Each structure stands twice: as structure tokens, then as C-alpha cells.
Amino acid sequence: MAKVKIYVTPKQGVLDPQGKTVEAALHTLGYKNVAGVKIGKYIELELNARPADREKQINEMCKKLLTNPVIEDFTFQVVEA
């Protein structure tokens, strides 16, 4: 059983209105030294697969369901449980 951590971010050049809104709110709160806020998703899951098959399956799951490959990038990390 492995623990998988998946980080999903908006692709470079794709509008990130949620990030812009949060950045404006941080400025309003007085944190003017913050820039480039991007908001994505963080997904944790447990995967019961042979080490050799893991990477392929995670890539598949990300492309089919977990991310929108048109507008999002993803990276992942496998932590041995």
C-alpha cells in the first residue's frame, strides 16, 4: 500500500480567478508583500498496486478524472506506507 500525493495547478497562462481574488484579499488584509498567488488542488490517496504499475495508473487516473488536462498540470509523489 502506497500513499500518493497529487498536486494540481492551473497551467501557465491559464487565467486563475480564484488566485487573483485571494491575492487581492491578502493585499486588503495588509499583506502587500505577496504576489503570484495560484490555487490548485491537493489530493491524497492510498494505492494498492505493484510498484511497477503505480506510475502508469496514477497518470491515467489524473488524466481521466482527477485533473482537467486542458487547463491543469499535475505532479505527484509516491510515499511508501
Add this chain to the structure above:
Amino acid sequence: MAKVKIYVTPKQGVLDPQGKTVEAALHTLGYKNVAGVKIGKYIELELNARPADREKQINEMCKKLLTNPVIEDFTFQVVEA
């Protein structure tokens, strides 16, 4: 200028309906070897503060705006730019 990566997850014991839904969807797609799906947020931002002040400010921003401390936990990582 430092790059900050913030990981927000639902607290242990808090219902995560989005995670449950995604887990069910993965099972429907045939990925029955997946369990414990949790969905959180991943936030990236650039912070222009002295190294000594960074941690305090990030904690403050997380508690005031970026997370809901009642139902969410967060961890962060500072990457020197």
C-alpha cells in the same frame, strides 16, 4: 523573494464528501485498488519578507484567510527563489 507552497487538507475526522465522491468515481472507472481519497487545496505564492518573518506571516495568512482552521489543517514549505 521566496516561493511558498501551502497544502491544505480536511482535518482527521471531518467529513470529506468531495473525496468520497471522487473515490466512488475512481471505483466506477475500474480503479478498485484506491482508498482513502482526501481532497484539499494547494496554494502557491511569492512572499517578499525577511527569512525570520516568513513563518509567522504564513501562519497568520493561513489562519485568517487561506484555510478554515475549524475543519482544515495546513502545512507549508518555503522554497528560496
